Amino acid sequence: xxxxxxxxxxxxxxxxxxxxxxxxxxxxxxxxxxxxxxxxxxxxxxxxxxxxxxxxxxxxxxxxxxxxxxxxxxxxxxxxxxxxxxxxxxxxxxxxxxxxxxxxxxxxxxxxxxxxxxxxxxxxxxxxxxxxxxxxxxxxxxxxxxxxxxxxxxxxxxxxxxxxxxxxxxxxxxxxxxxxxxxxxxxxxxxxxxxxxxxxxxxxxxxxxxxxxxxxxxxxxxxxxxxxxxxxxxxxxxxxxxxxxxxxxxxxxxxxxxxxxxxxxxxxxxxxxxxxxxxxxxxxxxxxxxxxxxxxxxxxxxxxxxxxxxxxxxxxxxxxxxxxxxxxxxxxxxxxxxxxxxxxxxxxxxxxxxxxxxxxxxxxxxxxxxxxxxxxxxxxxxxxxxxxxxxxxxxxxxxxxxxxxxxxxxxxxxxxxxxxxxxxxxxxxxxxxxxxxxxxxxxxxxxxxxxxxxxxxxxxxxx
Amino acid sequence: xxxxxxxxxxxxxxxxxxxxxxxxxxxxxxxxxxxxxxxxxxxxxxxxxxxxxxxxxxxxxxxxxxxxxxxxxxxxxxxxxxxxxxxxxxxxxxxxxxxxxxxxxxxxxxxxxxxxxxxxxxxxxxxxxxxxxxxxxxxxxxxxxxxxxxxxxxxxxxxxxxxxxxxxxxxxxxxxxxxxxxxxxxxxxxxxxxxxxxxxxxxxxxxxxxxxxxxxxxxxxxxxxxxxxxxxxxxxxxxxxxxxxxxxxxxxxxxxxxxxxxxxxxxxxxxxxxxxxxxxxxxxxxxxxxxxxxxxxxxxxxxxxxxxxxxxxxxxxxxxxxxxxxxxxxxxxxxxxxxxxxxxxxxxxxxxxxxxxxxxxxxxxxxxxxxxxxxxxxxxxxxxxxxxxxxxxxxxxxxxxxxxxxxxxxxxxxxxxxxxxxxxxxxxxxxxxxxxxxxxxxxxxxxxxxxxxxxxxxxxxxxxxxxxxxxxxxxx
Numbered sequence: 008x009x010x011x012x013x014x015x016x017x018x019x020x021x022x023x024x025x026x027x028x029x030x031x032x033x034x035x036x037x038x039x040x041x042x043x044x045x046x047x048x049x050x051x052x053x054x055x056x057x058x059x060x061x062x063x064x065x066x067x068x069x070x071x072x073x074x075x076x077x078x079x080x081x082x083x084x085x086x087x088x089x090x091x092x093x094x095x096x097x098x099x100x101x102x103x104x105x106x107x108x109x110x111x112x113x114x115x116x117x118x119x120x121x122x123x124x125x126x127x128x129x130x131x132x133x134x135x136x137x138x139x140x141x142x143x144x145x146x147x148x149x150x151x152x153x154x155x156x157x158x159x160x161x162x163x164x165x166x167x168x169x170x171x172x173x174x175x176x177x178x179x180x181x182x183x184x185x186x187x188x189x190x191x192x193x194x195x196x197x198x199x200x201x202x203x204x205x206x207x208x209x210x211x212x213x214x215x216x217x218x219x220x221x222x223x224x225x226x227x228x229x230x231x232x233x234x235x236x237x238x239x240x241x242x243x244x245x246x247x248x249x250x251x252x253x254x255x256x257x258x259x260x261x262x263x264x265x266x267x268x269x270x271x272x273x274x275x276x277x278x279x280x281x282x283x284x285x286x287x288x289x290x291x292x293x294x295x296x297x298x299x300x301x302x303x304x305x306x307x308x309x310x311x312x313x314x315x316x317x318x319x320x321x322x323x324x325x326x327x328x329x330x331x332x333x334x335x336x337x338x339x340x341x342x343x344x345x346x347x348x349x350x351x352x353x354x355x356x357x358x359x360x361x362x363x364x365x366x367x368x369x370x371x372x373x374x375x376x377x378x379x380x381x382x383x384x385x386x387x388x389x390x391x392x393x394x395x396x397x398x399x400x401x402x403x404x405x406x407x408x409x410x411x412x413x414x415x416x417x418x419x420x421x422x423x424x425x426x427x428x429x430x431x432x433x434x435x436x437x438x439x440x441x442x443x444x445x446x447x448x449x450x451x452x453x454x455x456x457x458x459x460x461x462x463x464x465x466x467x468x469x470x
Numbered sequence: 471x472x473x474x475x476x477x478x479x480x481x482x483x484x485x486x487x488x489x490x491x492x493x494x495x496x497x498x499x500x501x502x503x504x505x506x507x508x509x510x511x512x513x514x515x516x517x518x519x520x521x522x523x524x525x526x527x528x529x530x531x532x533x534x535x536x537x538x539x540x541x542x543x544x545x546x547x548x549x550x551x552x553x554x555x556x557x558x559x560x561x562x563x564x565x566x567x568x569x570x571x572x573x574x575x576x577x578x579x580x581x582x583x584x585x586x587x588x589x590x591x592x593x594x595x596x597x598x599x600x601x602x603x604x605x606x607x608x609x610x611x612x613x614x615x616x617x618x619x620x621x622x623x624x625x626x627x628x629x630x631x632x633x634x635x636x637x638x639x640x641x642x643x644x645x646x647x648x649x650x651x652x653x654x655x656x657x658x659x660x661x662x663x664x665x666x667x668x669x670x671x672x673x674x675x676x677x678x679x680x681x682x683x684x685x686x687x688x689x690x691x692x693x694x695x696x697x698x699x700x701x702x703x704x705x706x707x708x709x710x711x712x713x714x715x716x717x718x719x720x721x722x723x724x725x726x727x728x729x730x731x732x733x734x735x736x737x738x739x740x741x742x743x744x745x746x747x748x749x750x751x752x753x754x755x756x757x758x759x760x761x762x763x764x765x766x767x768x769x770x771x772x773x774x775x776x777x778x779x780x781x782x783x784x785x786x787x788x789x790x791x792x793x794x795x796x797x798x799x800x801x802x803x804x805x806x807x808x809x810x811x812x813x814x815x816x817x818x819x820x821x822x823x824x825x826x827x828x829x830x831x832x833x834x835x836x837x838x839x840x841x842x843x844x845x846x847x848x849x850x851x852x853x854x855x856x857x858x859x860x861x862x863x864x865x866x867x868x869x870x871x872x873x874x875x876x877x878x879x880x881x882x883x884x885x886x887x888x889x890x891x892x893x894x895x896x897x898x899x900x901x902x903x904x905x906x907x908x909x910x911x912x913x914x915x916x917x918x919x920x921x922x923x924x925x926x927x928x929x930x931x932x933x934x935x936x937x938x939x940x941x942x943x944x945x946x
Binding site for chain 2: 024026029030042049052053056057096106107109111112113114115116119122123124125127129131134135136138140150151161162184186187189365369398399430
């Protein structure tokens with residue numbers, strides 16, 4: 008065993024560096040104990056406790072290198088190791104990652120104050136994040152579904168006190184300040200303001216008005232439950248107030264299922280007190296469809312109602328009896344059922360189909376599986392589909408849908424909800440679907456009626 | 471003109487869609503909260519008192535300034551009677567006390583003349599008939615490491631001039647073999663006796679002299695300055711100590727009621743003890759945090775403290791209740807031959823500094839400390855930024871130059887800790903596991919994670935009972 012104690016007058020490193028160096032030194036080959044330290048009285052005691060004898064006269068300005076080795080010939084390498092460790096300890100560390108990403112909505116708003124917030128975390132956690140937004144004075148769109156209604160009410164009451172807007176929960180679509188949030192079509196600004204309790208209903212309206220050359224200043228989603236009795240239209244009021252205050256908005260249209268009876272009168276009364284006229288596009292049995300609602304908007308603005316475009320041409324069916332509607336848009340599925348009266352209409356965006364997987368506007372897998380089964384079913388007479396384009400949606404839906412319908416033995420009618428400015432290139436999508444044999448409409452009501460007309464007359468589907 | 475901004479919390483795809491339209495999107499790196507907390511987090515988020523209560527708590531803690539108004543024995547300023555011992559952390563009994571706490575109590579018993587031999591103190595504390603233990607925090611006091619305070623120990627007395635509220639802390643003994651690390655040998659006790667006989671009275675004269683001259687020591691202001699001089703006021707108090715010495719030395723010398731050799735000894739002792747100011751930083755932090763106590767609905771942590779066995783927190787909205795879990799062992803570097811097996815679990819009230827936004831939370835201003843765990847300067851910057859993710863706000867007075875003078879993160883929010891899983895980072899010394907050993911190292915430590923969900927559950931229960939929903943079904 009060899010002990011080496013060396014005093015280096017005038018050398019200095021701070022105590023923390025030296026603790027680090029000592030630790031490194033103790034791990035060197037042949038070293039059983041090591042202490043590299045300034046010779047302060049405390050450290051001299053420590054060294055004495057370890058059995059090292061520090062030469063008299065060493066003081067706090069002297070560096071002591073004390074090593075115990077199990078063999079003498081290890082000393083030169085060990086001293087070189089100590090020198091290396093001292094050198095490394097004094098070298099600046101390589102630049103590491105010092106930026107810290109925000110971990111809560113509050114943290115993000117601390118960095119970007121005043122920003123609106125889009126929340127799409129799983130439902131049980133959405134309220135907490137949305138509350139951060141309201142606490143920081145920001146509007147919030149809650150894309151998440153599965154948020155309990157009592158939490159929605161609580162959030163919207165807080166928002167109402169602070170004149171903030173809660174869009175959602177389960178709000179899929181909004182256009183704010185010219186920016187599409189969630190699933191939204193690219194539209195030009197214009198005289199219409201939309202308040203929507205329905206995502207795809209709103210998108211159909213955007214696409215039809217765009218085709219008619221009428222822009223939209225803002226489309227504010229409020230969530231499907233906003234006009235129910237428990238929520239009482241809390242967000243609808245704030246949305247109406249915002250649009251009323253926007254000088255660019257000449258006409259407000261409210262797209263929703265019919266409100267609960269007690270809410271309807273209150274909202275109508277609220278709307279009547281606004282400066283800007285409010286039209287109600289309330290969807291449901293016995294009520295005008297979305298296309299009719301869009302036409303009403305155009306007439307109120309004094310704009311001409313165009314012919315809604317149709318591309319391709321399906322031929323009447325030669326087999327089967329049933330109309331099969333497979334949808335990504337819930338409002339569109341509902342509208343088809345309302346117009347057709349009978350048939351199979353499935354909304355693949357419904358909670359039952361999205362548990363644990365992305366919305367079918369993003370992930371088409373489930374609908375494509377069911378489409379293949381429907382086409383193979385000899386009882387299927389006509390297939391009705393929707394393709395919803397816009398921000399947030401699949402980049403190229405026709406890429407997988409067109410091959411799936413090519414060679415179908417039955418007519419396939421598709422509504423493509425989109426605008427030329429949408430990121431997917433609407434015209435190319437339409438062309439691909441037409442090339443695969445589909446008949447493509449912009450108006451979903453038109454598409455549904457066309458699908459009905461293609462059914463064999465003997466099935467006697469309602470009109 | 472600035473580009474419009476947006477915050478996205480959740481699916482990247484939706485953030486991408488917005489970014490694709492030309493907005494600056496700030497993305498939240500969201501992760502699910504701690505297990506079992508989702509329901510309580512919603513309840514507390516929707517508590518109508520929370521927002522205003524937290525704003526009040528933050529304002530209260532930031533509004534306090536601490537001045538040093540006196541130095542006096544604990545028997546005088548705390549009314550501590552014979553046999554009464556204060557200790558760090560949440561309440562504990564002798565049978566659960568760790569080595570360093572036992573060692574400090576044994577030394578304290580000798581110091582108070584209750585026993586002649588430290589070993590005889592064991593029976594004294596085991597019987598418990600003539601002695602009592604109480605947390606420092608319950609008596610307006612904080613104590614570093616074991617935090618043992620006996621009636622005869624001299625205390626700093628800090629006061630909030632606006633309210634007259636006071637907090638207290640003992641005088642710092644230095645490093646190595648010292649009572650607060652559980653050492654109780656003759657040298658330790660001799661030093662403490664000298665501190666009581668010479669240092670304490672000298673400091674009292676000096677402190678009263680500058681106080682009565684209308685220029686009391688402004689501890690908060692020294693903290694402001696030292697944080698810009700490389701101290702984080704927990705493991706590094708070098709600049710603060712020297713500034714204190716600068717402010718007090720003339721009055722110590724000028725008092726003239728002590729032999730000059732005593733004055734020289736005292737000046738040498740203070741100047742040679744880089745941690746002397748810690749015992750002023752701690753009560754200054756407690757003075758600030760106590761102002762934020764007992765605000766119904768507030769989720770702000772007002773104390774973090776360890777007794778060597780348990781780590782406890784107190785929260786503004788839950789009164790004096792302690793939420794405790796097992797104290798962790800620090801990671802760091804060791805003195806001499808000591809290693810991890812020699813270290814006692816975390817101990818001391820000094821985490822009051824982190825609770826107030828300094829110590830580990832001000833790591834960016836004291837990058838040298840990060841090497842205690844083999845870290846880097848970027849680690850130090852990231853630590854301070856990361857702590858901001860779990861606090862209610864930042865301190866405009868205590869700033870970090872290298873972070874563009876950002877204020878230190880202040881007001882630990884129980885809900886944010888549960889949401890992010892980010893635990894407060896504490897800089898700490900390590901005491902030897904065995905009574906009598908003293909300091910074995912220094913390093914970094916965090917609280918046990920489970921105490922934050924426990925505090926959250928208590929906050930949620932109070933919110934539910936206030937809203938009349940207390941009879942509802944139990945939440946997971």
